[in-house]
Amino acid sequence: MFQILNKPVYSFYRLLKATNLRNQHQFLKIAAVSTLQKNGCRSSNQVIFRSSSSTTKSAKKLFTPGPLGTSTSTKEAMLRDLGSRDVAFINCVANIRQKLLDIAGVTKENYTTIPVQGSGTYSVEAVIQSTVPRDNGKVLILENGAYGKRMATICDALNIPRLLLSFDEGQPVDVAKVEDTLRKDSTFTLVSIVHCETSCGIINPVVEVGKTVKKFLKDGSYFVDAMSSFGAVPLDFQAGSIDYMVSSANKCLEGVPGFSYVIARTEKLLQCEGFSRCLSLDLIDQYNNLEKSGQFRFTPPTHAMLAFQQAIEEFEQEGGLEGRAARYMKNRSILKEGMRKLGFQELLTQPDQPSYIITSFHYPNDPNFDFKTFYQKLNERDLVIYPGKVINKDCFRIGTIGQIFPEDVEKLLVVIKEVCKEMDISLPITT
Structure with a gap:
């Protein structure tokens, strides 16, 4: 919420369109003169802009099966x-x-x-x-x-x-x-x-x-x-x-x-x-x-x-199912190759599985690995993954759907490598 002279203003920020979804938190310059005048301001020098903590919090990237990230224009x-x-x-x-x-x-x-x-x-x-x-x-x-x-x-x-x-x-x-x-x-x-x-x-x-x-x-x-x-x-x-x-x-x-x-x-x-x-x-x-x-x-x-x-x-606008699937498959391809280089092994091994929705990875066979710590360190960097849900195997999951783009996956891989080093996990991981 923003305030002008302690009066709420609700209509500031349709600044990003669907074509610029990835920059949704690099904005908020302020409003039209007409909006200011409606609130009794004759000049911008009279205006005090104040944001609540809820609007200044950085957005998390959700590499999960849901709920998922959404575009600014959808919100x-x-x-x-x-x-x-x-x-x-x-x-x-x-x-x-x-x-x-x-x-x-x-x-x-x-x-x-x-x-x-x-x-x-x-x-x-x-x-x-x-x-x-x-x-x-x-x-x-x-x-x-x-x-x-x-x-x-x-x-x-x-x-x-x-x-x-x-x-x-x-x-x-x-x-x-x-x-x-x-x-x-x-x-x-x-x-x-x-x-x-x-x-x-x-x-x-x-x-x-x-x-x-x-x-x-x-x-x-x-x-x-x-x-x-x-x-x-x-x-x-x-x-x-x-x-x-x-x-x-x-x-x-x-x-x-x-x-x-x-x-x-x-x-x-x-x-x-x-x-x-x-x-x-x-x-x-x-x-x-x-x-x-x-x-x-x-x-x-x-x-x-x-x-x-x-x-x-x-x-x-993205091209329907084909366009959306293409982005998700690109996300998944980058994730697969990056995690392979780090030594992580996938749970699913069938070559004919078109699984670009979410990918499960085995826990590293390393005494220093602790999923709770691993998860928390990623979360502190605004990157959210998911624990596994398979009964008899220790694994975690990374989703590649929602408002996730290839550069987001590349960033995740960089941070996973950093976190592994912080946890003294040997890379590449061996089993």
Whole structure:
């Protein structure tokens, strides 16, 4: 917050555009004469500019799976207040719903977008609790990490019968085993899978699995959690026969946290009337209200959606999925080569893994390495990485999505080298 003669001024800094996102903290020269005059100032000599500590804090670079860094212009889009029934906001919601279908490569005639207040897990639970029949419903969960396991936890909390088909962490889902399972039991009403399992970074073969699901379950539904991949990793809805997909605003489309969304095959969704176990996560009721009035049933995340609308515009300016993926792949390429030179070993070794979302690295086999210290020293330099989430291996994770650019990754590598030297870790690392 800035003050002029102790009077708040709220409209100073639309100085950076989407074309200059990386310099978002090298700004704040001040305002127009008209703004000063409105506050009773005849000349700039009368003006005292004072910034709060919150605006002078340096920005952290988030090398994480989420929440992610966002552009200045995306954050600035939240400086506007709109009512939930404001025509401008209703148009914003409609625009977002259509844009997400466009990004998914599907049509409004066959699919619909349903935004859901809350994090990505809210949408995962909304799909499961809204689409599994109350009678004779059963879920097959294909799991090779923490987020597949979370689906099982959701089913258990809802008392929904489920089978957890587990695969080794760091290994993709085995389509042959899925086929064998479905051949033995074709009574599942929903099959679910995580596209990019960010607990380790693995990309699962969702299209091949989808074809298998439709081969054995004629009336069953196929659900893909594409939380950390949608908008950057190709996902063919038609080839994979995907009925439901979920993602979050604050992932590869680079919005801010506050809501997630479901892209659903409309015909399938409408067959689920009456299945919902709760009110707030009832996808069918949410869909019906959006179609009828263009409005959410309950208080919507207005500011987060305004930010997301801006983020989608910037996504398109970057070249859509291809352009965003190209930047993320460049980030990942620099990270991979730099960490290799330092001696760090990756958890995933499959050469065919297009894992440019997040990369897991083994802890160095060095007595001086302590992850907590390593993390803290990087954090003190405004570089944030993530601990590992693999059960039986000591590793840490570095994400290459969000507002991360090649020069950011190069800086991270320089600082990692500095930190290793401070911790007396021998380089290059040997195992």
